[in-house]
Amino acid sequence: MSPVAVSSVAEWTRACSGAFVPLRVHTAAPAFRASLSQVRLGPAVRVTRVVSEASTVFRDQDLIRSQPRDDVLISLHRRGRGSIRQHERTAELGCGSAVMYDAASPYALSFPGAMSEVVLQLPRRTLTRTGHTFAGLxxxxxxxxAQLRSLTMLAASIEQPGDDEAEEIGEALVGLLRAVVRGRDTRTPATDPRLLAEGIRLWIDENSADPDLTPERVAANFHIAVRTLQKLFATEGESPAAFIRSCRLRRSRSLLAGGASVSEAARRSGFLDIDSFTRAFKREFAQTPSSVRADGVRAAGVRAAGA
Known part of the structure; x- marks a missing residue:
């Protein structure tokens, strides 16, 4: 589905009903804005990025009766606050939270202000082997x-894969969700090590600008031992510390090419010492930070002159 941006509740109702399942929308906002973009991962699995202002989105018994669906949806919340009500329970949504809901029963999603989230959608039948009833989930x-963190990072990072890759990614997401629902012991990674490693790499890349990020903190964040983390990275011939440094250097190079000063690029990339940053940068790219910045400034000047 192509990205959709709307400026009315009626448009948002149509967009959400087309992307997810038939829904109704209410909002008290005088000027409503929202957008979504969806990636289909094979015939059954969808991942949708949603951004909206304050609203309530709900599916009632009349819609279920007239337009039944068996989809399960998981809100992976990124920004803002909200709540999901179903089966006489209410779960709060905040940054980093994940909540499941079922299109076969009435539900309501309420957002008191601006929000963004990633929604994973898949058929009920993909989870029937878990042994759980959906009313309890x-x-x-x-x-x-660790499984949920991997699921969240993978879902949030998906762009538009090729046809041959899309179904494989969808199966990986379903596998991770099954592991989450089974409630396996979070002290050890129960997923495919390659999937767990990919989720960890994505999380590191997103948080590499934090100067306090260390392998020990990464391991603690994913509820695994540092030795387990090192083994996951060893399969690719690298160490967690080297990968953190590489993410920081790539970030700094992008900042320098955009015109940031050497000290600013170092600071915004998580380096506390400029001399150490400069040495690491030269080893990685065979260029000095100042030369990359000069090239970026020069290119920007050429573009401005051409305009």
Whole structure:
């Protein structure tokens, strides 16, 4: 689905009903704005990025009766606050939370202000092997675990894969969700090590600008031992510390090419010492930070002159 941007409740109702399942929308905002973009991962799995202002989105019994669906949806909340109500329970949504809901029963999603989230959508049948009833799983925040963190990072990072890759990614997401729902022990990684490693790399890349980010903190964040983390990275011939440094250097190079000063690029990339940053940069790119900045400034000047 192509990205959709709307400026009215009626448009948002049509967009959400087309992307997810038939829904109704209410809002008290005088000027409503929202957008979504969806990626289909094979015939059954969808991942949708949603951004909206204050609203209530709900699916009532009349819609269920007239337009039945068997989809399960998982809100992976990124920004703002909200709540999901289903089966006489209410789960709060905040940054980093994940909540499941079921299109076969009435539910309501309420957002008091601006929000953004990633929604994973898949058929009920993909989770039937878990042995759980959906009435007991919905409108309950999914417990934090290495599997959930991997699921969230993978879902949030998906762009538009090729046809041959899309179904494979969809299967990986379903596998991670099954592991989350089973509630396996979070002290050890229960997923495919390659999937867990990819989720960890994505999280590191997103947080590499934090100067306090260390392998020990990464391991603690994913509820695994530092030795386990090192083994995951060793399969690719690198170490967690080297990968953190590489992410910081790539970030700094982008900042320098955009015109940031050497000290600013170092600071905004998580380096506390400029001399150490400069040495690491030269080893990685065979260029000095100042030369990359000069090239970027020069290119920007050429573009401005051409305009």
């Amino acid at each position: 919905t409108a309950v925040e999914l417990p934090d675990s």
